[in-house]
Amino acid sequence: MSVLERWDFAHHAAIEHDVLDQHAIVSVADRAGRIVYVNDRFCVVSGYQREELLGQNHRVLKSGHHTPEFYADIWKTISNGEIWHGEICNQRKDGNLYWVSSTIQPIKNEKGVITHYFSIRTEITELKNAEALNRQYEERLRRGQRYANIGTWEWQINTGELFWTEGIGPLFGYQRVDIEASYDNFLNAVHPDDRAKVEAAVNNCVENDTPYEIEHRVVWPDGTVRWLLERGAVTRDEEGKPLRMLGVVQDIDNRKRTELALSERERQLSEAQKIAKMGHWNANLVTGELDWSDQIFDIFGQDPQSFTPTVTSFFDAVHPEDRERVRESQIEAASNGRQDVTHRIVRPDGSVRHVHELARAEVDEDGKLVRLVGTIQDITDQFEAGQRLRRTEELFAFAVDGAGDGVWEWNVQADEITFAGQYASMLGISPGNLPGSLTAWMALVHPDDYEHVKETLAKSAGGSIRTFNCEVRLYHRTEGYKWVLCRGTATDYRPDGKPLRIVAIHTDISDRKRAELALITAREEAEKANRAKSDFLSSMSHELRTPLNSILGFAQLLEMDETLSEDNKDNVQEISRAGRHLLALINEVLDLAKIESENYTFSIEPVSVGPIVEDCLGLLNPVAKINNIRLDHRLETCPAVLSDQTRLKQILLNILSNAIKYNRPGGSVELSCGLSEDGLYQLRIIDTGAGIPEDRIDEMFEPFNRLGAEHSGIEGTGIGLAITRKLLELMNGRISVQSTLGKGSVFTIELPIAGVEEKAPAEHVKADQKPVYDGDMKTILYIEDNVSNVKLFKQIMEKRPLFNVVTAHDPYLGLDLARSSKPDLICVDINLPGLSGYDLLEILKFEDGLKDCPVIAVSANAMPKDIRKGIDAGFSDYITKPLDVSGLLHAVDHVLGTG
Numbered sequence: 001m002s003v004l005e006r007w008d009f010a011h012h013a014a015i016e017h018d019v020l021d022q023h024a025i026v027s028v029a030d031r032a033g034r035i036v037y038v039n040d041r042f043c044v045v046s047g048y049q050r051e052e053l054l055g056q057n058h059r060v061l062k063s064g065h066h067t068p069e070f071y072a073d074i075w076k077t078i079s080n081g082e083i084w085h086g087e088i089c090n091q092r093k094d095g096n097l098y099w100v101s102s103t104i105q106p107i108k109n110e111k112g113v114i115t116h117y118f119s120i121r122t123e124i125t126e127l128k129n130a131e132a133l134n135r136q137y138e139e140r141l142r143r144g145q146r147y148a149n150i151g152t153w154e155w156q157i158n159t160g161e162l163f164w165t166e167g168i169g170p171l172f173g174y175q176r177v178d179i180e181a182s183y184d185n186f187l188n189a190v191h192p193d194d195r196a197k198v199e200a201a202v203n204n205c206v207e208n209d210t211p212y213e214i215e216h217r218v219v220w221p222d223g224t225v226r227w228l229l230e231r232g233a234v235t236r237d238e239e240g241k242p243l244r245m246l247g248v249v250q251d252i253d254n255r256k257r258t259e260l261a262l263s264e265r266e267r268q269l270s271e272a273q274k275i276a277k278m279g280h281w282n283a284n285l286v287t288g289e290l291d292w293s294d295q296i297f298d299i300f301g302q303d304p305q306s307f308t309p310t311v312t313s314f315f316d317a318v319h320p321e322d323r324e325r326v327r328e329s330q331i332e333a334a335s336n337g338r339q340d341v342t343h344r345i346v347r348p349d350g351s352v353r354h355v356h357e358l359a360r361a362e363v364d365e366d367g368k369l370v371r372l373v374g375t376i377q378d379i380t381d382q383f384e385a386g387q388r389l390r391r392t393e394e395l396f397a398f399a400v401d402g403a404g405d406g407v408w409e410w411n412v413q414a415d416e417i418t419f420a421g422q423y424a425s426m427l428g429i430s431p432g433n434l435p436g437s438l439t440a441w442m443a444l445v446h447p448d449d450y451e452h453v454k455e456t457l458a459k460s461a462g463g464s465i466r467t468f469n470c471e472v473r474l475y476h477r478t479e480g481y482k483w484v485l486c487r488g489t490a491t492d493y494r495p496d497g498k499p500l501r502i503v504a505i506h507t508d509i510s511d512r513k514r515a516e517l518a519l520i521t522a523r524e525e526a527e528k529a530n531r532a533k534s535d536f537l538s539s540m541s542h543e544l545r546t547p548l549n550s551i552l553g554f555a556q557l558l559e560m561d562e563t564l565s566e567d568n569k570d571n572v573q574e575i576s577r578a579g580r581h582l583l584a585l586i587n588e589v590l591d592l593a594k595i596e597s598e599n600y601t602f603s604i605e606p607v608s609v610g611p612i613v614e615d616c617l618g619l620l621n622p623v624a625k626i627n628n629i630r631l632d633h634r635l636e637t638c639p640a641v642l643s644d645q646t647r648l649k650q651i652l653l654n655i656l657s658n659a660i661k662y663n664r665p666g667g668s669v670e671l672s673c674g675l676s677e678d679g680l681y682q683l684r685i686i687d688t689g690a691g692i693p694e695d696r697i698d699e700m701f702e703p704f705n706r707l708g709a710e711h712s713g714i715e716g717t718g719i720g721l722a723i724t725r726k727l728l729e730l731m732n733g734r735i736s737v738q739s740t741l742g743k744g745s746v747f748t749i750e751l752p753i754a755g756v757e758e759k760a761p762a763e764h765v766k767a768d769q770k771p772v773y774d775g776d777m778k779t780i781l782y783i784e785d786n787v788s789n790v791k792l793f794k795q796i797m798e799k800r801p802l803f804n805v806v807t808a809h810d811p812y813l814g815l816d817l818a819r820s821s822k823p824d825l826i827c828v829d830i831n832l833p834g835l836s837g838y839d840l841l842e843i844l845k846f847e848d849g850l851k852d853c854p855v856i857a858v859s860a861n862a863m864p865k866d867i868r869k870g871i872d873a874g875f876s877d878y879i880t881k882p883l884d885v886s887g888l889l890h891a892v893d894h895v896l897g898t899g
Contacts (some may be wrong), residue, residue, distance in 0.1 A: 173220025301347030
């Protein structure tokens with residue numbers, strides 16, 4: 001290298017050093033970690049004088065932000081001879097925090113011992129705070145490879161034998177005895193990425209007598225990579241044929257490390273500039289020459305291959321409105337030695353970028369500016385982020401004001417509260433009278449909410465919760481306490497993790513709270529009304545069932561009397577029919593009331609439709625025959641449905657009985673099945689009745705609306721279809737109707753498929769089968785205060801000659817009779833004077849000789865809750881009034897085992 005070249009190199013190195021010194025924070029520490037050198041930038045950023053830093057440990061800058069493990073990891077890394085790179089939060093002398101991107105390089109002597117630690121940092125505080133700038137990262141690189149000796153080798157080309165000196169083994173990471181000298185072992189040690197290059201160089205030397213000189217890497221057994229320099233030559237015979245190859249291997253790791261370090265430093269600088277969108281430049285203002293780094297081409301949108309930067313082309317790129325400001329900054333630089341200016345540039349594609357220039361000025365002996373050396377950074381992202389932030393703040397303020405919300409901000413350390421938005425008007429306080437501290441603000445909190453608010457804010461200030469959401473009552477000067485929704489979050493944390501500020505949005509929710517209170521009140525009133533309705537219906541049911549018990553009971557007994565004349569039989573049937581109609585009306589009203597109050601329970605399970613249809617058809621077939629109606633079904637095997645079996649039977653009986661009642665003489669009712677478009681099971685009931693006008697189909701499902709049929713001789717309550725539709729809806733099903741006047745109607749029931757094949761119809765016991773019992777006489781005690789009910793019960797039991805009925809008109813007499821007669825069965829009314837049926841049951845449970853006696857409840861309390869209560873209390877069965885003769889006999893036979 002010539003003297004001129006060395007001077008130029010040194011000059012450019014000095015320039016680069018000056019440029020780097022303007023942006024980089026540099027320090028050197030000795031092996032013990034004591035600072036032995038800091039540059040000016042270090043002092044400016046940290047706020048310390050150089051004398052205050054030299055001899056100190058870097059812990060003087062410790063901010064408390066990082067954990068002890070963080071620093072232990074740094075020390076562990078660099079003390080192991082490795083470079084550490086990362087971001088550190090430091091503390092200035094004045095106590096403020098700042099962030100740096102730091103690289104710490106261990107410096108080793110020729111023996112590989114660490115003597116110093118070289119640290120270079122870049123301040124990235126603005127980048128961290130804005131959270132919009134990219135962070136600079138520096139890779140951890142492995143440097144400081146060991147110095148090694150030179151070894152010689154000789155390769156017999158014809159035989160393939162390879163000889164080398166003992167010094168070569170350590171060059172490949174082995175002791176001499178650990179590796180055999182061979183060409184294959186040599187190639188295996190060469191770095192895989194260099195192996196082809198090395199082989200090509202060897203072959204080229206052997207075949208073409210090209211000088212063998214190559215730098216390549218080797219990989220040691222422990223994974224260490226070292227750089228070697230190889231030189232060699234081929235010895236040939238008289239005919240020019242290669243005999244052997246002689247060479248030397250030299251460890252150039254130190255030199256390579258220096259070269260790579262310099263290259264890496266340049267790469268890191270280039271990478272850092274790329275990440276920071278920054279480039280460096282050198283402008284000769286005398287000649288107009290301008291030299292800049294590759295990153296500036298990207299900033300200016302220029303192609304390095306076709307564009308040559310000059311001072312003139314630079315000014316051409318400056319936004320016309322900013323050129324004067326840039327020139328003024330250069331004039332100022334001539335006097336103060338520094339240029340610091342922010343301006344816009346216009347790229348060739350017309351896009352505009354915002355840049356920041358920072359440069360050192362050089363002047364001649366006359367004070368004229370001759371050179372500027374500096375950096376330029378693309379700050380468009382930061383500028384636009386700032387614009388967006390300002391716009392967001394404006395929109396936020398607009399939204400808060402528009403919504404009538406207030407902004408509440410608590411400076412935790414200073415215990416100062418500030419407000420924004422509509423906070424003052426929300427509480428009816430003038431802005432000048434708003435509380436300035438937390439204590440003063442807490443005075444506005446309702447006493448019942450005070451502790452909860454205090455605890456919430458304490459948790460937030462203590463760092464245990466980041467956000468909170470609570471409802472609180474705050475005092476309004478003229479309107480009293482108002483409900484306010486507080487949504488807050490902690491921000492600006494201290495090094496110990498506790499927040500410096502807590503910000504919240506306060507929203508007046510008084511109207512919502514009043515609406516909620518009104519809703520709760522309305523719900524309570526509705527529940528109260530439902531309870532009143534249930535109590536009324538229960539009472540009505542009881543009061544109507546009691547006389548109906550006598551009417552239907554004695555009517556059933558008369559129907560069984562074969563001595564009645566035909567006219568009397570007809571009269572009795574009319575009484576029974578009217579009684580059953582009234583009972584059906586009572587039951588359906590209760591059913592509808594339960595459904596409407598949503599107090600209805602279902603047992604949803606896979607249900608086979610076939611057996612239920614067969615059962616319904618069997619029940620309705622006598623009625624169909626009387627009306628000359630043909631019943632038919634075309635039900636193929638199909639999946640079961642998800643339904644309540646009892647309710648499904650109730651639905652089918654209702655629709656089928658209507659299809660029979662409202663059909664024409666000689667008509668038909670047909671059932672078929674299929675699938676809907678959305679995969680529901682369809683059961684269609686097709687009748688040949690008079691049909692229904694299309695505009696009145698919806699009226700059919702209104703309670704008590706019989707579409708004028710109430711004026712015909714056909715009995716009905718007008719409630720069945722209303723119950724049917726509600727039941728189907730509650731079971732995730734639906735019902736639809738298609739009707740044609742004069743031809744008939746199609747009622748379609750749709751229910752979810754259970755995916756289970758239908759079972760075969762179960763065998764049913766015929767209703768008119770009479771039990772055969774010829775055993776011992778059975779004594780039945782009936783406790784009932786209604787004389788008519790006693791008379792009816794005794795006459796029903798007379799159907800069983802071997803039943804002896806003993807009666808009591810009050811519960812106390814009933815107890816005496818039970819103790820004396822030891823009956824086989826006790827039947828008891830629930831509503832008895834003095835003692836209820838439940839009280840009587842509890843007494844009997846503890847009576848010797850009676851506690852195992854079965855007890856049947858006979859009551860006009862026929863609500864489902866009444867029946868459940870009876871069974872849960874321990875009654876063997878619960879029979880409701882009006883009594884069904886066959887049903888009562890069946891229950892008694894079942895309990896006594898006389899069936």
